[in-house]
Every structure is written in structure tokens, then in C-alpha cells.
Amino acid sequence: MSDSLFVQVIDPAGHAIYPAQVVKTGEGYRLERKTAAEAQEAAPNVYLSPGWIDLHTHVYDGMTSISVPADDVGIRTGVHLVVDAGSSGEATLPGFRKYVVPRAVTQIRAWLNISSIGLVHLREVSDLSLISVDRTVQAIVDNQPFVCGVKVRASGAIVGSMGTQPLRLAKLAARETGLPLMVHIGEAPPTVDEVLDLLEEGDVVTHCFHGKIGHPWGRSGLPEPALERALARGVKLDVGHGAASFSFDICKKAMESGHAPFSISTDVHIRNINGPVHNLATTMSKMLGFGMPLPEVIAAVTAAPADVLRLPHWCGLDGTLKQATLFRIEDNAGRTRVYRDSKGVELVPERTIEPMAVICGEEWINLTN
Structure with missing residues (x-):
């Protein structure tokens, strides 16, 4: 990524969704909350959890x-x-x-x-x-x-x-x-x-x-x-x-x-x-x-x-991020993604979840070309 990226944060610990910017620092990556207006300018279809x-x-x-x-x-x-x-x-x-x-x-x-x-x-x-x-x-x-x-x-x-x-x-x-x-x-x-x-x-x-x-x-x-x-x-x-x-x-x-x-x-x-x-x-x-x-x-x-697993701090998103997953919600309007259950029954969802990258401490790992 560049030095920053706009995302929609899904915070399960705080039961909240909010716009933020992922910012690279000398210690890794952290989140800076943004106003709805600031986030709308970037119009990201990128989520972080x-x-x-x-x-x-x-x-x-x-x-x-x-x-x-x-x-x-x-x-x-x-x-x-x-x-x-x-x-x-x-x-x-x-x-x-x-x-x-x-x-x-x-x-x-x-x-x-x-x-x-x-x-x-x-x-x-x-x-x-x-x-x-x-x-x-x-x-x-x-x-x-x-x-x-x-x-x-x-x-x-x-x-x-x-x-x-x-x-x-x-x-x-x-x-x-x-x-x-x-x-x-x-x-x-x-x-x-x-x-x-x-x-x-x-x-x-x-x-x-x-x-x-x-x-x-x-x-x-x-x-x-x-x-x-x-x-x-x-x-x-x-x-x-x-x-x-x-x-x-x-x-x-x-x-x-x-x-x-x-x-x-x-x-x-x-x-x-x-x-x-x-x-x-x-x-x-x-x-x-x-x-x-x-x-x-x-x-x-x-x-x-x-x-x-008794990991009380796993979902913490304050300060430097220890672990986070970035993903997109893709529109499956073209019905190109077909999923199956264990018996072969098919499902064509309207939206799919596509992982993009992970943050592991100081490291950013891209998952897509």
C-alpha cells in the first residue's frame, strides 16, 4: 500500500462501523478515524477488521x-x-x-x-x-x-x-x-x-x-x-x-x-x-x-x-495494529461466483467477501495481484 489507505472499519468489540485511514508509522500501522464527509471523498469499497x-x-x-x-x-x-x-x-x-x-x-x-x-x-x-x-x-x-x-x-x-x-x-x-x-x-x-x-x-x-x-x-x-x-x-x-x-x-x-x-x-x-x-x-x-x-x-x-480461545485483546484496534484483515465486498451481479454445499446444492450470493491483505505487526502482506 501507499503510506495511507481509507477503509471502513468493522469493530466487533465496539459494535461499530466507522470510516478510518490506515496510516503507516515507524512502528507499523494504526487507524485514524475520519468523518463521514472525509470518507465519502475517498469512496472506498475496502473494509478492515x-x-x-x-x-x-x-x-x-x-x-x-x-x-x-x-x-x-x-x-x-x-x-x-x-x-x-x-x-x-x-x-x-x-x-x-x-x-x-x-x-x-x-x-x-x-x-x-x-x-x-x-x-x-x-x-x-x-x-x-x-x-x-x-x-x-x-x-x-x-x-x-x-x-x-x-x-x-x-x-x-x-x-x-x-x-x-x-x-x-x-x-x-x-x-x-x-x-x-x-x-x-x-x-x-x-x-x-x-x-x-x-x-x-x-x-x-x-x-x-x-x-x-x-x-x-x-x-x-x-x-x-x-x-x-x-x-x-x-x-x-x-x-x-x-x-x-x-x-x-x-x-x-x-x-x-x-x-x-x-x-x-x-x-x-x-x-x-x-x-x-x-x-x-x-x-x-x-x-x-x-x-x-x-x-x-x-x-x-x-x-x-x-x-x-480466551484472547480478550484480539479485537483491539487502538494504537498500533497487531493483526488485521483487509477485504472487499464484491458485487456478484454477473453471477460468476457459484458456491456449493456438502451435497452439491448451488448458491449464487449477491455479494462475496474477498480478502485483500493482512497486517501482521509491522508487516503488510498483499493477498491479491
Whole structure:
């Protein structure tokens, strides 16, 4: 950029949108608020927000068969922090921290899988011999704040005959360490009611809009009773798009009934990075297309995940910017951008979110040619 740039700032912490100028200083970049008249002269279609966070990714590249390089789905796509969702367990976490994390520009945190082996294979909690609560708790204690919580996949193809036992053990480890759970929901058994009734305030349900049999939404888009009870207790809904876990029909009806997700994430991995997920901006654009207001979309990838990760200062925009994402809202009037859900159903949104650049401390990184 030049020495300054006019932007519209979306400030999720202050619940405000205001015009400002990004100014380069000797220490990096800072924002100078401008009047509406000053901003109108520049007429920018450029927005700035705190750095984006993807709360559900798979980036243990080289260890698990589904993981992708963190920077490919992180900083190069406008995302400052990716949270790996259970690719590592207590036995494989040291390798993740030693060999993968230091090589990435993107910041990384991890949900630790209740399975000791993580996602070395994809039936990771189908046998009790693959779970050690004691070692998992110790690994969490030894790896704070890198480990943000405990991940468990609680659906039939993964748990086999174990039912809710992996979830109960994950809950034990999470409560022992004072951290939340991230729980993958999918096909039964166990039923989604059994899963949801075990969750407590601060726990995160990912794949909340999946379209498989047994999802937690009624035909009208209202929550089924177990989900309604969970939401009342403070359980949080996360998109977790994935290759097979996002239905436009379910999402649309839930949004129309007033039930937007708490956080927007991708569940990006090798099987969906080339479609239908691609990156976080694509998932954000889908939610924008279903009527989620832009400030709420931005809050769902900044303030919301920062709250889960216990990063109280993440959204601060005063003084020198520590991390920020710049993006455009592009008019899709030519209907050139076609998005798909996990079943191949198409959506052509009126507007799309296109990341332009990131500010990382003193560094400005352009994302477009």
C-alpha cells in the first residue's frame, strides 16, 4: 500500500462501523478515524477488521492424511489464526508443536483429541485402548495456552460400539482442566439428543448445520428440544462446514428462524480445500448469502472465536495494529461466483467477501495481484 489507505472499519468489540485511514508509522500501522464527509471523498469499497480466526481446521501437515499446510488456509487467505480440531492427541502433540507450528507464519492453536493418536486414522475413538484420560489431562496442562480445549467426534462412523463413552471421557478431561469441548455431531448412534444433553456452558457444537439424518433442527428450522436446552445452557454453535457437514437447506431454515451460528469455521482439510470449502472467506460469503449481516459475519470469525480461545485483546484496534484483515465486498451481479454445499446444492450470493491483505505487526502482506 501507499503510506495511507481509507477503509471502513468493522469493530466487533465496539459494535461499530466507522470510516478510518490506515496510516503507516515507524512502528507499523494504526487507524485514524475520519468523518463521514472525509470518507465519502475517498469512496472506498475496502473494509478492515481484526484478524480472522478459523476455529476448526486440520493443519497437522505430514502426520495425518487429511491435513493441509497452515499457511495455505491461514495467512494467505486472510486468516491470522487457525485452530486445529483434533488432528493431534496426547501422543502426537509434541511432533505437531516441534515440526509444524514453528514453520508457519499463521498462528496456530489446537483442540486436543481425546484419542491419544489423534487423526492418524479416522476411527480414533472406536476402542478404549486409544484413549488415556490421565495422559490427555497432563498434555493439556503441559501445553497451555497452545491447547484450547478437547475435541471429540461423537458420531456413529467414528465411535462404533462405544456410544457416548468417548464424549464422556472427553468431558472428564475438559472439566479437569477447565477448558471447553468441541464436539463433532453427525450420523447416529449416538443420537444427537444424547450428545447435546451432556454439553455445558462454553462447549462448542461443530457441524451445526449438517444435513445428515438425526440433525438437531426441526422441519421449520427451529431447534429440536435437546438443542434448545443446550443453547439455553450456553452451548455454542459452530459452522464447521467440512466435506459432508453443511447443508444450505438446514442453514437457510435455521437462519430464517433467527438462529445464526456463534462462530463460522471451515473444517478445511485435503478432501475439501478444492471444493466445496476452499477457505474461510468462501464460508463467510455463504453465510452472508443467507442473510447474516456483515458485522455479525465478521464477529463470528473474530470476537466469537477469540472468546472461546480466551484472547480478550484480539479485537483491539487502538494504537498500533497487531493483526488485521483487509477485504472487499464484491458485487456478484454477473453471477460468476457459484458456491456449493456438502451435497452439491448451488448458491449464487449477491455479494462475496474477498480478502485483500493482512497486517501482521509491522508487516503488510498483499493477498491479491
